[in-house]
Amino acid sequence: MSTQGRKMKVAIIGGGIGGLSLAAGLVKQAHVDVHVYESVSEYKDIGAGLALHMNATKAMDQIGPHIKKAYFERALTMAEEADEEMSTQVSIASGPNTGAVVAELGRAKGRKTVARSDLLAGLKALIPSHRLHFNKRLVSIRERPDDTIDITFKDGRKKHVDCLIAYDGVHSTVRTYLLGANHPATYPKNHDGWQIYRTMLPTDISAGVAVRGARSPDQTTTLPLRPGDFESYTPSAQAIVRLIALDTSFSWAISDHDPAPFYSRRRICLAGDAAHTSLPFAGQGAAQALEDAAVLTALFRELAPPSASTPPSPSRRSSASSSSSLSFSSDDEQALPSPDPGHLLPLLFQAYDHTRRPRSQKSRRDREGFRAVVRFRAGWVRG
Template identity: 30%
Template sequence: MSRRILIVGGGIGGLTAALALRRAGFEPVVFEQAHALQPVGAGIQLSPNATRALIQLGYGAGLRAIASSPQALEARSWRSGRRIFSTPLGERCLEAYGAPYYHVHRADLHALLSQALGPEGLRLSARCTGFAEEGDGVRVEFEDGSSEWGDLLIGADGIRSITRTVAFGPEQPRFSGNVAFRAVIPARSVEGLPLERNTTAWWGPGKHFVHYFISGGSQLNCIAVVPSRTWSVESWSTEGTREELLAEFEGWHPLVQAVIRATGRVFKWALYDRDPLPRWSLGRVTLLGDAAHPMLPFQAQGAAQAIEDAMVLASCLSRHAEQPRVALEAYERIRKPRTSRIQEISRHNAQLFHLARQPRVLLRDTQLRFLNRHRSEKLARRMDWLFAHDPLAVAEPSTGLGA
């Protein structure tokens, strides 16, 4: 096959795929519907499995320049503030996994990836409306009536993927019953509050609140997940208010309320979910990231898994350059079990974080506090399978994509 690969969607998954494919010698082009790359103004956690991949691609220094490094991941009880557990991240991640745990602003990560790709690899205002296999490749159609031909199509177009719909038929994502409020606060607005350089999650009945520093510590990112019966607004995200958020967290620990009072603009984001797909690929078309396996954000792995997908897909295509179908089969075989597992865990975590009935809350907190006090290494190591994962080593180590 020649080497022109069309990627629909310029999110973290699509951009990383393009960079990994280019590095493997292909000619990827990303088609993004937006007129400008304006990712939602919020933070994102990048666990070592994701940072390792980005470092392997050559963006370690760029990433370090935009990141904050949390010292620990801790959970606290919503009203008392009592710590439930605290797992070290910072140095421990470097020692145990050979890669850092970072917090970054999404816009900074997008900028890093899109600048690395350059304008020749990215077309904006290109809304894909469909595709058809043509000759030994795929023709992708756009809203403005134009079309493009490539050897292969990757649908990295998010949870409402048109690629997925055309390939496998329509199926609506399911509203999870939860809404995420998101806000980014200048660090100077929370100066004086006893906020540590951690990922702090406050767990309460039916809700949770997470905060962590991003942008080298100059901003605090907040995510609050609360139940909502319906999502009646057409758009997925809309503007909320600080008062709404304060009302949701009335009675919570004073520190949570102080952080909320420091927020400026607050956005609301409906959380949707899908069951794992039976398959991701059809002929010369495949899916990647949220288009393939959308997951609730309760394990903070959606973008990390899109990045892993990108690495494995580039590796498989490189390995089976003359047999794209074989490459796509290998990609799916390697990636689907892991992403399906994380989809399930993310769903399960929603229940764990939001426990409301007292006997079960007590049992959860007592067990975790015991582990934290007496088996702290065991508690930390429960993330090994996730964080130690090296997608390239798992795919095909001999492709030369590694660092």
């Protein structure tokens, strides 16, 4: 089916931070008809606070200033002064090297943090309500001979689209479809048996230093808290243990994927956690999803039909300049046929894959180092 003379139908599966940011960028492009399909029935006030690093805020700006504005309107400055430099440090909580800083990341001025639910609310407000659909869990994908796509949801509803962008998370249906059920990188893995305990506490009892740690390098099971278990820990670490012990009911295992061999095929692509799930050791999960959205927004912008009201992009101006030696007589002059934008979608996604897969997978390798530090793995922590 040709997309000439009509808007391109883009389906984004997953309405998290990455999916909503991309949608908020694409709704500004007149040649795109974008819709977001989110599996939950409503957003809930859960999830960690996010401290987004500079690459994340730059990506927001590239998607559109309105994205960055939504973040800054809801974020809080972590330091007392806007120009104060801050970083995240990993230090040893017990033993002969107690207090030693073994890793540092994210050193920057003016660092801000935002509640995930607040950022989602801000991004949601940027998208017309008729383009955001809740309770839409994807169950099947069918690619037609003309490369367009039929998608079916659990409620039986079907949609016919020109392309599909998957921001559907660590348990991605689209990733399983693209890689296949038997591919070793399809399903998430918890190689080290990580378990996250998270709760919300009043600041009057929780204000202080946030500390993560492990009791020993070979700890792989959950142990009950007993008097004396953590008596050798620093006071700040003991305070965190006491706070966690108040409520251990809200916990979950965390996982990541082995690297995927590709992020796109024909008119389907993976983004965010569906492409490169992140363990929370380097503060880059949301940032990488935003970088994906920034690249995709820029690429879709290149598919806009030429318009008198829309100045050509730098790449188009360059192309026009290189063709300026061509001339036609007034009798023979005709507009050169432009390619069907839909036929360019596979090339667009290949460009996305070429740009984002190496960088996002490098970010994953960097997180392996931080994970080893946090777990006190031999060879990473000396002393």
